[in-house]
Amino acid sequence: MAKLGETQPIPERLARFITVCPDSGCWLWNGYIDKDGYGRIDIRVGPKGKRTKKCALAHRVSFAQYVKNIPDGYDVDHKCKVRNCINPDHLQLRYYKFHRGTSGVLIQYQSIGKKVKRKNGE
Numbered sequence: 001m002a003k004l005g006e007t008q009p010i011p012e013r014l015a016r017f018i019t020v021c022p023d024s025g026c027w028l029w030n031g032y033i034d035k036d037g038y039g040r041i042d043i044r045v046g047p048k049g050k051r052t053k054k055c056a057l058a059h060r061v062s063f064a065q066y067v068k069n070i071p072d073g074y075d076v077d078h079k080c081k082v083r084n085c086i087n088p089d090h091l092q093l094r095y096y097k098f099h100r101g102t103s104g105v106l107i108q109y110q111s112i113g114k115k116v117k118r119k120n121g122e
C-alpha cells in the first residue's frame with residue numbers, strides 16, 4: 001500500500017492529535033479544525049524529491065492509512081456523523097454520482113460501498 005509521504009510516520013502523527021471518546025469510540029481530532037468542522041493535517045504528497053505540502057483532511061488520511069487508499073471519485077463519509085472523528089471504523093467510502101437538474105442544482109446522489117444503504121428513489 002502506498003503511504004502518504006512524511007518524515008514522521010503518519011500513525012504517530014495521527015495518534016498525537018486524537019482523544020478517544022469512551023462513549024462513542026470516536027477518535028476526536030485535537031489538531032487544526034477547518035471552518036467546516038473537519039480535522040486537518042499537513043502531509044507531503046507527490047514523488048520523492050518533488051514533494052509538496054498539503055493540508056489534507058485528517059479523516060481521509062486516517063482512512064488511507066488504516067483501511068485502504070481512496071480511489072478517485074470517492075469520498076470518505078462519517079458513519080458516526082462526527083466531522084472531527086478520524087476513527088477508521090467510523091469511516092466509509094462513498095462514491096458520489098451527481099445528477100444536475102435544469103436549474104443546475106444537484107438533485108440526487110448515489111453511493112456504493114459497504115454498509116451504505118440506498119434509499120428509495122436514489
Ligand SMILES: [Zn+2]
Nearest residue numbers: 026080085090
Ligand atoms: Zn466517530
